[in-house]
Structures are given as structure tokens and as C-alpha cells.
Amino acid sequence: MSKLNSFKSIADQQIVLQLRNLNKIFNTDTPLENHVLHDISLQISPGELVALVGTSGSGKSTLLNIMGLLDVSSSGELCIQGNSIQGLCEQKRTQLRSESIGFVFQFHHLISAFSVLDNVLMPLMLRYGKPSAEQISYAEYLLNEVGLANFKHQKTNRLSGGQQQRVAIARALVTRPALILADEPTGNLDTQTADEVFSLFERFNVEHQCAIIIVTHDPRLSSRCPRTVCLTDGRIVYDGVSVDFKIP
Ligand SMILES: Nc1ncnc2c1ncn2[C@@H]1O[C@H](COP(=O)(O)OP(=O)(O)O)[C@@H](O)[C@H]1O
Ligand SMILES: [Mg+2]
Numbered sequence: 001m002s003k004l005n006s007f008k009s010i011a012d013q014q015i016v017l018q019l020r021n022l023n024k025i026f027n028t029d030t031p032l033e034n035h036v037l038h039d040i041s042l043q044i045s046p047g048e049l050v051a052l053v054g055t056s057g058s059g060k061s062t063l064l065n066i067m068g069l070l071d072v073s074s075s076g077e078l079c080i081q082g083n084s085i086q087g088l089c090e091q092k093r094t095q096l097r098s099e100s101i102g103f104v105f106q107f108h109h110l111i112s113a114f115s116v117l118d119n120v121l122m123p124l125m126l127r128y129g130k131p132s133a134e135q136i137s138y139a140e141y142l143l144n145e146v147g148l149a150n151f152k153h154q155k156t157n158r159l160s161g162g163q164q165q166r167v168a169i170a171r172a173l174v175t176r177p178a179l180i181l182a183d184e185p186t187g188n189l190d191t192q193t194a195d196e197v198f199s200l201f202e203r204f205n206v207e208h209q210c211a212i213i214i215v216t217h218d219p220r221l222s223s224r225c226p227r228t229v230c231l232t233d234g235r236i237v238y239d240g241v242s243v244d245f246k247i248p
Contacts, residue, residue, distance in 0.1 A: 015082065016100075016179050016211045017044040018068060021078030023236075023241055025051050025064055037234045040076070046178065047209040049202065051222035051242060054231035062214045067213070069097040081178055099128050102172030102210075104182040108164050112157035112173075114212045116148060119156055120170045127175075135174075137149065142170040146200055162193035169200055173208065180204075182214040186221065198224065219247070 018148075024037035039090045044050060052060050066078065067069040069085060078085045080100050084095060102123075110119045120139040121131045131139070145148050148159075148167040156164055165185060167223050172180055182201065186194035198214075198221050216222050228245040230238040237248055 012232070014046065015043055016046050016048075016080070017042070018077070018079040019043075019067070020077040021065065022063075022067060022073045022078065022175055024059070024071075025074040028074065030104075032144065035234065037066075037073070040234075040236060041205060042229065042236070044211050044213065044238070046211055047205065048211045049205045049225045050213045050227045050229055051102065051210070051225035052213055052215045052229050053217070053222050053247075058231040059062060059234040060231055063214070064181050064215060066100050067179075068186055069093050071077050086228070098123060098175060100178050102175060102177040102180045103170075104168050104172045104180065104185040106184040106187040108168035110156040110164055110167055112155060116143065116156055116159070116167050117152040119167055121176050122172050139170070139174050143171055145168075145203075146170050160193075161191055162197060165189065165193075166195050166200065169197070169204070173204060173210070176208070178208055180212040180214075184215050184217065186216065186218065187200065191222050194218065194221065 006096060019042045022037060022040040023035070026034040052064070054060050061072070066073050069159050069179055080096055083096055085096065088096065096132055111122070117139060122144060123136065124131050124135050140149065140152065141154050146169055149219060150160065151163065156167060157222060159167065186197050189197060201212055201214060202224065204210060214225065222228055224243050225242055228238060228240065228242040229236060230245065230248065238245055
């Protein structure tokens with residue numbers, strides 16, 4: 001267990017992510033000032049599968065980037081596994097991000113010159129350098145889980161879009177994160193491939209008990225998540241069970 005985590009209370013550890021009254025304003029005090037997120041409060045427990053929905057421009061990616069410590073809020077509080085990120089230096093933020101969070105984006109950002117296996121190992125290599133035998137075998141296990149065991153030595157640019165996204169999912173899981181943030185991960189996939197990729201999220205959510213927040217425009221997929229959070233103009237207008245959610 002890292003130093004960052006050593007002083008957490010048991011109660012705090014049970015909440016993966018907590019946001020309190022979070023605001024984001026771009027270009028503050030300029031003519032282009034844009035108040036994008038308004039008083040966002042949200043709590044995510046271990047093993048939750050949450051759909052984050054809302055029209056284009058409603059602030060989903062901005063929120064995900066802040067939750068993933070890729071961007072900072074203008075005000076409000078953010079805790080990840082009981083660690084308040086307020087006042088953390090960049091190095092500690094990076095440590096917390098790489099310990100706790102995995103990312104999957106619409107465009108997978110794989111490194112085409114590298115093999116499938118090395119792409120999956122990348123988050124570990126960035127953090128620890130040369131991967132251990134145990135890390136390599138876990139990456140191989142994940143590639144097997146996403147159905148790509150036979151492709152591990154291939155370059156990623158020879159894979160289909162769905163296969164590349166499955167590599168990106170294995171890469172997000174390789175650090176065993178408590179939280180996966182996925183920003184429209186099925187956005188550029190055909191319906192059947194999107195279904196298959198989404199099923200992988202469902203499976204890993206159950207088997208690894210990692211909390212997953214998934215941005216999707218597809219009501220078929222959001223309805224498969226037990227919980228839906230809907231943003232309209234940067235405000236949470238719905239947070240509850242998906243079956244009761246009506247598009248505003
Ligand atoms: N870096 C930025 N600088 C200024 N405005 C931004 C920036 N990123 C996003 N925005 C604005 O924030 C709003 C929400 O964008 P975004 O979070 O990308 O929405 P969504 O992901 O829901 O489509 C938009 O009005 C967008 O123009
Ligand atoms: Mg977006």
C-alpha cells in the first residue's frame with residue numbers, strides 16, 4: 001500500500017470517488033469565460049457501473065477529465081479512494097492517477113509502432129520501467145480475457161477498430177485500478193462491435209469489482225448500466241437507477 005493511502009479511514013476506502021460542489025470555469029475573467037460545470041456532487045462506490053449521459057457540450061468530457069485528474073476544477077472538492085486531491089503536488093496527483101484510475105477514450109491512443117502486448121504494458125512501463133514476469137503474465141491474461149491472446153506480438157495498426165478498443169480496455173485494467181473512466185469508448189464502433197466491447201466492461205466490472213463510469217450516447221448501452229447520471233448544461237439533472245431515467 002502506498003504512503004498516499006496509508007492514513008485513510010476504512011469508511012473513506014469504501015468510496016471510490018467523491019465530488020462535492022465542483023465547478024469548472026474555462027477562460028476565467030476573459031471575454032471567453034465559460035462556466036461549464038455547476039456544483040457537481042457525486043459519489044461512486046466500489047464496483048458501480050455508471051452511465052454518464054447528456055447532449056454534446058453538456059460537460060461530460062470536462063467532468064471525466066477532472067475526475068481522472070487530467071484537469072483541475074475551479075472550485076469544489078474531489079476525493080479519490082479517500083484521498084483529497086486539493087493541495088496535492090503534480091507528482092502526487094500523477095501517482096494517485098496511475099494507482100487508482102484507468103482510462104479508455106473514443107480514440108484509443110494506442111502506439112502503432114508497438115506490439116499489442118507492449119501497449120497493454122505501457123502504463124506499468126511508464127511507472128516502473130521494465131515489466132516483471134508477473135506483470136507480463138497479467139497483461140497476457142487480460143489479452144486472453146479480451147479475446148486477443150493470439151495477437152499479442154502484432155502491431156496495433158493491423159487490428160480492427162473493435163480489436164484496438166479491446167486492447168485499450170486491457171491497457172486500462174493492467175494497473176488493477178479501482179476506477180475506470182471511459183469517454184465514449186464505443187463511439188466509433190458499429191452496433192455489434194459496440195455491444196461486444198460494452199460486454200467486456202460489464203464483465204470486468206463484475207469480475208474485478210472496479211467501478212466504471214462510461215460516457216455513452218447510446219440509450220441501449222446506458223440502460224445496461226444500473227445507474228445513470230445525466231448532465232444538462234453542466235448540471236446533474238438526473239442521478240438514479242437507469243430504468244427510471246427519461247431523456248430530458
Ligand atoms: N479547454 C477548453 N477551453 C474552453 N472551453 C472548453 C474547453 N474544453 C471544453 N470546453 C467547453 O466546455 C463545454 C463542455 O464541453 P465537453 O465537456 O467537451 O462536453 P461533452 O463531452 O458533454 O460533449 C463546451 O461548451 C466546450 O466548448
Ligand atoms: Mg465529450
